[in-house]
Amino acid sequence: MHRLHQETWNVMNYQAAIFDMDGLLLDTERVCMRIFKEACEVQNLPFHEDVYLSIIGRNAAGIEVIFRKAYGDDLDRLHEEWRTRYNGVVKHQAIPVKEGVVELLEWLKEQGTPIAIATSTAKDVAKKKIELAGIDKYFDNLTTGCEVANGKPHPEIYQLAASRLNVEPQYCLAFEDSNNGVRAAVAAKMMTYQIPDLVQPCNEVRQFGHAILPSLHDVLAQLKTA
Structure with a gap:
């Protein structure tokens, strides 16, 4: 159909x-993935590239479900690190x-x-x-x-x-x-x-x-x- x-x-x-x-x-996706990888490093957590790529195009609720399976209770601190770093960039700098x-x-x-x-x-x-x-x-x-x-x-x-x-x-x-x-x-x-x-x-x-x-x-x- x-x-x-x-x-x-x-x-x-x-x-x-x-x-x-x-x-x-x-050209946001490369910026976003780079910042997520940095957040993983700062929080001493693994960067699961396959998991990350699977969330592209989903909304916040969908991303939460997928990342929770991968990171469990560590997701809260990882998400906070990622969001802070990401907003620091995209709310102040023009994305190409x-x-x-x-x-x-x-x-x-x-x-x-x-x-x-x-x-x-x-x-x-x-x-x-x-x-x-x-x-x-x-x-x-x-x-x-x-x-x-x-x-x-x-x-x-x-x-x-x-x-x-x-x-x-x-x-x-x-x-x-x-x-x-x-x-x-x-x-x-x-x-x-x-x-x-x-x-x-x-x-x-x-x-x-x-x-x-x-x-x-x-x-x-x-x-x-x-």
Whole structure:
């Protein structure tokens, strides 16, 4: 069903565009992982890279469940160390914008396309990130993980973002980097583009038949010729 939907959508029918933020608009994931690794070292705890990569795209509740299994009672002090260090960076320094972001956002604005963000990040942090990066002016709304009961890979966050734009989900383009995010967007029946960041699409996700491209530059080129 997912495959059928993704192979048959007509990209010319879109009425809105919804973007993930971390790892898609902003080169956040490398910064976040580096800080988490530093926090592990300071707290004399192991850095489980496979566990870390599995949390990408999830909201705070989902991350808590996975990390609690890996770190047990040590998670509380590790999380506090990580959060303090991370907020010290992202609330005061601009995270680099990823390749092709500004060009695509400018073009969509020129077309009069409503644009939103659907991110698992908490609203205050997400707002600060896009402001510091200088891209907040492009977005008509910001929907975050703390506003939904079910985080990615559940489709709720994309459904809420679409409703705030007054556009049915099937007429929205969705842009994601992570497998969890793609699962959410495809489940919401959106026309989904994946631009992989730290994690490549797994076999299960590839079966969805959505578009997988190297950068948002490639997305823009495809949309212009659609």
